[in-house]
Amino acid sequence: MRLLAAVPPPSWEPGARPAEFLGAGPPPVFAGFGSFVAGGPEHPSALLVKAFRTAGGRDP
Known part of the structure; x- marks a missing residue:
């Protein structure tokens, strides 16, 4: 099995x-x-969105 992830370089901000x-x-x-x-x-x-807001999530 092969896993791929988008990981930025350590210096990225x-x-x-x-x-x-x-x-x-x-x-x-x-x-x-x-x-x-x-x-x-x-x-x-x-x-x-309704479920997220009901759970107390924050909007961007």
Whole structure:
């Protein structure tokens, strides 16, 4: 099995805006559906955003 990951070089630092966002609260959460689409192209995203906000996540 082969694992691939996008790992930046050790010297890399994010720009000012991403660094500010990352430093302003808990680590961000990524959730993806891949190519899954059900109930229209916006439905899964709207459901995910609602669940994320209900759980106390922060918006970018």
